[in-house]
Amino acid sequence: MKRALVLLALLVTGWLGAGVVTAAPAAAHATLVSTEPGEGARLDDAPREVTLTFTEGISLGAGYARVLDGEQQRVDAGAAEVDGAVLTVPLRGELPDGGYLVTYRVISADSHPIAGAFSFAVGDAELLATGGEAAQDDTDPVVAALLPAARWLGFAGLALAVGLPVLAAVCWPAGWAAPRLRQAASGGALAVVVGALATFLLQGPYAAGSGIGSVGDPALLGATLGSEAGWVALVRAVLALVFLLVLRRVPRRPETPSRALLIGGGVLALGLVVATAATGHPVAGPWPGLAVLVASAHVAAMCVWLGGLAGLLLALLRPATPPIELGAALPAYSRLAFGAVGVLVVSGIVQSVREVGSPSALAATGYGQLLMAKLLLVVVILTIAGVSRVWVQQRLGIRRPRSRRMITVHAFSATTAEPGPEELSAAAERDRAQAENAAEHLPSLRRSVLLEAGLAAVVLAVTAVLVGTPPARSAVAQPVDVVLPLQGGSASASGTVQVSVDPARPGENALHVYLFDDAGRLTQPTEIRVTLTERTQEIGPLDVDLEPAGPGHFVGNGMTVPGAGTWSLTVTVRLDEFTALTAATDFPVR
Numbered sequence: 001m002k003r004a005l006v007l008l009a010l011l012v013t014g015w016l017g018a019g020v021v022t023a024a025p026a027a028a029h030a031t032l033v034s035t036e037p038g039e040g041a042r043l044d045d046a047p048r049e050v051t052l053t054f055t056e057g058i059s060l061g062a063g064y065a066r067v068l069d070g071e072q073q074r075v076d077a078g079a080a081e082v083d084g085a086v087l088t089v090p091l092r093g094e095l096p097d098g099g100y101l102v103t104y105r106v107i108s109a110d111s112h113p114i115a116g117a118f119s120f121a122v123g124d125a126e127l128l129a130t131g132g133e134a135a136q137d138d139t140d141p142v143v144a145a146l147l148p149a150a151r152w153l154g155f156a157g158l159a160l161a162v163g164l165p166v167l168a169a170v171c172w173p174a175g176w177a178a179p180r181l182r183q184a185a186s187g188g189a190l191a192v193v194v195g196a197l198a199t200f201l202l203q204g205p206y207a208a209g210s211g212i213g214s215v216g217d218p219a220l221l222g223a224t225l226g227s228e229a230g231w232v233a234l235v236r237a238v239l240a241l242v243f244l245l246v247l248r249r250v251p252r253r254p255e256t257p258s259r260a261l262l263i264g265g266g267v268l269a270l271g272l273v274v275a276t277a278a279t280g281h282p283v284a285g286p287w288p289g290l291a292v293l294v295a296s297a298h299v300a301a302m303c304v305w306l307g308g309l310a311g312l313l314l315a316l317l318r319p320a321t322p323p324i325e326l327g328a329a330l331p332a333y334s335r336l337a338f339g340a341v342g343v344l345v346v347s348g349i350v351q352s353v354r355e356v357g358s359p360s361a362l363a364a365t366g367y368g369q370l371l372m373a374k375l376l377l378v379v380v381i382l383t384i385a386g387v388s389r390v391w392v393q394q395r396l397g398i399r400r401p402r403s404r405r406m407i408t409v410h411a412f413s414a415t416t417a418e419p420g421p422e423e424l425s426a427a428a429e430r431d432r433a434q435a436e437n438a439a440e441h442l443p444s445l446r447r448s449v450l451l452e453a454g455l456a457a458v459v460l461a462v463t464a465v466l467v468g469t470p471p472a473r474s475a476v477a478q479p480v481d482v483v484l485p486l487q488g489g490s491a492s493a494s495g496t497v498q499v500s501v502d503p504a505r506p507g508e509n510a511l512h513v514y515l516f517d518d519a520g521r522l523t524q525p526t527e528i529r530v531t532l533t534e535r536t537q538e539i540g541p542l543d544v545d546l547e548p549a550g551p552g553h554f555v556g557n558g559m560t561v562p563g564a565g566t567w568s569l570t571v572t573v574r575l576d577e578f579t580a581l582t583a584a585t586d587f588p589v590r
Contacts, residue, residue, distance in 0.1 A: 031055050031588070033085075034482050035102070037120040038584030039568040040533065041487060046095035046122045050076075050102055052087040056109060056284065062207035062223035063105040063113060065089045070099050070128060082106075097123025101130065107207050109284035111229035112470055113139070115209065116566075118586060130535055142212040143205045150202060151464035154195030154236070156457065158276060158299070160188025161243060162269045163307010165250075169262065171308070171332035174254035174325055178315040186247050188307075192240035192272065200224060200233040229279055236275040243268040273300045280467045281355055294350045301343035306460075308333050308340075309453045317446045326442070327396055334392045341382065348378075367469045374462045377455055384452045391445050480504050484583035486573060495523065497571050497583045504589055506563050511544060511556030513571060522552030527574040530556065534565045541570070564589050 036051045037043060050067055065080040065087055080089045087106060100122070105115040117130040164185040168175035175181045204220025205212060207227075214220055224230035246265045250257045277295035282288060315321075316329055352371060362368035480501040486494045498514040513530065517523040533540035539562060546554040561567060570584040 031114070032116060032586065034484065034585055035118055036485070037487065038484060038570075038582075039118040039120070039586040040127060040535075040570055040584045041120040041582060043120065043122050043487060047091060048093075049091055050089040052089075052102075052104060054085045054087070054106070054108075054114070057084050058082060058087065058106045058108055058114070059227060060087070061107040061227045062204045062220045063107055063115075064208070065104040065106070066102070067091060068101045068103065068128075069095075070125075075100065095122060098125040099128040101128040105207075105209055107227065109228075110281050111203070111207075111227070111279065112468070113207050113209065118568075127535075139206060139209060140211045143202055146212070147199065147202050147206060147468055148461070148464040150195045150198035151467060152195075152461050153191050154199065154276070155302075155460045155464060157188040157191025157195060157240075158272060159303045159306040159460075160184050160310055161186075161192055161240065161247075161307075162188075162272065162300075162303040163305070164188070164311045165247070165265060165269070166304050166336075167308045167311040167333060169256065170336055172311075172316060172325065172329035173256050175311065175315060175329075176250060176257065177252050177254040180314045181311055182247070182250075182252070184310060184314050186244055189240050189244035189247060193237045193244070196233045196237035196240065200230055200237070203227070203229055203233070228283070232275055232279045236272065239268055239271045239275055243272060269303075270300075273303065282351075291351075291354060294347045297343055298347035298351060301340040301347065305337050305340040305344065306453070306456045308337055309449055309456060312449050313446070313453055317442055317449060319442070330392050331396050334389055337385070338389070341385070344378075367466065370462060370466045370469060374459055374466065377459050377462065381452055381455045381459065384448055384455070388445060388448045388452065391448065480569075480585070480587040482585050484571070484585055486571075486581035486583050488579060488581040494518070494579075494581050496520075497573070499569060499571065499583075499585060501559075501569070501587060504561075504587055506561055506589060509559045509561055511546075511559040512549075513546070513554045513556070515552040515554075515573060522550075523575075524551055525573045525575055526577070528554060529572040530554075531570050531572075532559075532561065533568045533570065534562075535568065537563075537565055539565075540568075561589050 031054060033053045033055055035053070037047055050065075052065070060080060060082050065076070066074055067076040067089055069075050075092050075095055077090045077092045080087060082088075087104065089102070098121070099119060101117060101119045103115075103117040105113050108114055119128040119130055121127050164175075164181050168178075168181060201215045201221075201224075204210075204217065204224045205214050207223070208214070208220055210217075210220070225234075243265065246261065246268060250261060250265075256262070274292070274296050277299050278292045282291035282295040312333065316326065356362060356365075356368055356371065362372055480499065483496050483498045485496055488494050495515065495517045498512075498516070500510075500512040502510045511530070513528070515523050515525055515528070528546060530544040530546060531541035532544060533542070542562075544556045544559050546556050549555045565588075566586055567589055568584055568586050570582060573581045573583075575581065
């Protein structure tokens with residue numbers, strides 16, 4: 001256990017050091033990059049379509065994309081289309097002058113919904129507010145509470161279904177005949193089935209932002225069935241059901257089952273572990289294959305460790321267990337749990353680096369705060385586990401291996417002496433005495449394991465909430481660097497503007513603006529103006545002081561963003577006395 005804590009400290013230290021000197025690209029959760037028309041854009045003619053570009057691939061699923069007029073009537077035509085990270089919403093022809101509101105709720109690759117709204121105007125009409133009912137589309141509170149509960153049920157059930165058979169197969173062959181162990185393993189497999197089906201049913205309302213009453217909506221069920229998160233949940237349910245049937249076929253004898261049953265059960269258990277890991281954050285962002293592999297190792301180690309703890313409490317650490325079985329099973333499980341903890345630590349650090357990105361995001365995001373709470377609980381559990389391991393070492397004679405001299409029988413012999421009957425008898429007597437002594441002091445170990453398992457259940461609950469929380473990478477402030485088309489009265493292309501904001505946080509920021517003509521060459525305008533607006537808080541427009549930094553290049557060093565929120569940056573360019581063009585983009589400030 002001391003080695004595991006040292007390893008944990010070294011890995012965390014290395015991650016903190018790497019986070020200070022490196023910056024990785026955002027991953028594992030889509031965010032809106034740009035829109036066409038832009039936020040707050042004023043157009044002379046109505047566009048034919050609205051496009052939204054995200055940082056990574058998204059799907060519509062049970063979500064939606066709508067364009068509303070000032071009367072809250074839909075003006076979009078036909079179904080919205082998704083092409084990778086771009087969402088396109090076709091509009092009706094010849095829309096009249098007026099303000100229009102775009103509302104959307106799409107599904108990121110990690111199965112989390114992304115919702116928002118922005119407005120634009122045609123002609124001299126007023127812009128529509130985005131803070132009204134149309135823009136508010138939060139997840140239903142009942143659905144938001146039931147989803148983590150379903151995940152927790154699946155995690156706990158998986159630990160029992162997989163971890164208990166591993167305990168019996170590796171550490172305690174007599175456990176195959178223990179009724180409590182068999183019932184708990186079967187109950188765990190059934191819990192995985194129930195949790196997976198509940199997750200499948202709740203995914204539709206979660207994606208659509210509807211209430212719990214819509215779980216049976218055929219349209220939502222069909223959309224969920226067509227999504228990756230939906231069919232992975234169904235695969236998990238089917239695998240768990242088949243695994244339950246295999247568990248029921250295991251003979252109730254205190255001996256290892258047949259090789260065919262072990263291999264079949266092992267393949268199903270591996271499938272369950274991968275099906276649990278291959279959804280949510282691991283499948284989104286860069287290197288999804290590696291992320292799923294690491295997550296699978298994490299889930300498997302969790303099952304071995306926590307499932308084994310449950311097996312100790314339910315069946316092994318009981319007065320009726322023969323001391324000789326205790327003496328054989330406890331040391332074997334202690335070694336197995338130590339290896340599982342090592343895998344948990346390494347895979348957990350790798351996952352944290354991928355999802356958090358930098359040490360500063362730990363305290364600045366909800367995901368990071370939950371992760372820190374989980375890590376604190378794990379440290380407490382490891383401390384208690386260390387107490388349990390010391391108990392086993394003291395009572396059953398497990399010691400750290402030491403180098404020993406080989407003593408030969410004869411000076412010129414290359415072989416060692418085989419233990420005789422007396423040595424074997426003495427060793428057996430010693431093992432029996434140690435086992436009986438351990439059985440007499442079993443209540444103290446049981447209390448330690450009970451506390452360890454109770455805290456582990458809390459860790460699973462935190463994990464169930466954590467996997468449904470947008471990762472810190474996507475929640476922490478990210479610099480803005482976008483290229484936007486300049487729009488004006490002419491229908492033809494009018495050049496582009498590149499806008500960079502760093503670090504996109506409250507307070508002072510560095511702004512760079514580059515103007516390009518239709519041929520992509522830097523061009524010098526007659527006049528340029530940049531403003532900041534936060535519509536939901538009714539702040540702005542605030543003028544940004546610009547200074548020329550070269551042909552077509554302007555800087556706003558010290559640009560002050562008053563506070564957090566979704567800010568709209570608008571660039572107004574006057575190329576000559578008669579031509580005025582604009583471009584706008586939204587960016588989050590956290």
